[in-house]
Amino acid sequence: MKHMTKSRFFTLVCCLFSVLIFSQEIAVLKYKGGGDWYGNPTALPNLISFCNSNINTKINPKPETVEVGSSDIFQYPLVHMTGHGHVFFSEEDAENLRDYLLSGGFLHIDDN
Template sequence: MKQLTLLLGFLTFFMTYACLGQEIAILKYGGGGDWYSNPTALPNLIQFCNTSIGTKIDPKPETVEVGSVSIFQYPYLHMTGHGNVFFSNEEADNLRTYLLSGGFLHIDDNYGMEPYLRRELQKVFPNKQLEELGANHPIFDMTYKFPEGLPKIHEHDGNRPQALGIFEKGRLLLLFTFESDLGDGWEDPSVHNDPEEIRLKALQMGSNIVEYAFKS
């Protein structure tokens, strides 16, 4: 127990200094899901954030594996995909430590990952459940205003979009965006041929998430 306390203390110290920077990495996970989907999405979001809200994020995000100590170099992780997700116990422990040490994870369901993700998040936080964020949450009231909450970007099953989170002592440390598919809206215009106003909504909401994560 003493060793775990010391480890958490060290990682919290490390993350405090890491969070002074503004960097985002793509989270690579096992299970066969396409963690690499939407290749133009995150670079486009980063470019939008650097232009619109003054961040200085590297325009070419690195990829890090769930079980690697490298995740602690990044205050913000992004995860997406369509299918299966699997975390080993060691990976779940590593991700839990990262999040409790000050890291932030945004998971954007690209369609189809939700049931697998819920199962694996039980390994990460056995005593926590995803909670829906109300439209009055600060993440919808950053530089860009979304008074009705998470915007709908792609139809998928036609259900309403949901922003779900895991909290620790009031801090949102994990955000799961579901039935919205922000990442498709961040992609190059030619990929999905979304109207410009839809793409702009997706980028603005993504910008709010980045802004909130770096300020919280």
């Protein structure tokens, strides 16, 4: 087997280092129609704390907020949605969310 070149070794070390240090990102889904997307503000931080403590994840304890129609949603592997009442999406927002989910994104809905 050939010896690993210095540049490949450096790349491998950098990748492993980033996995060990940097955290995964989760976002709260902000939407316009109905419900209250900002409801239950402790739900996601509590879930993150539990996961980081019990299953050794490295989820950022301060989740971002992302709008359902934004292309930024694709930067997050998981988005958390909460609220009460009827939730309505515009056609554009629904299409963006559909594309996100079909691209492998995960939507966790908490209706407590």
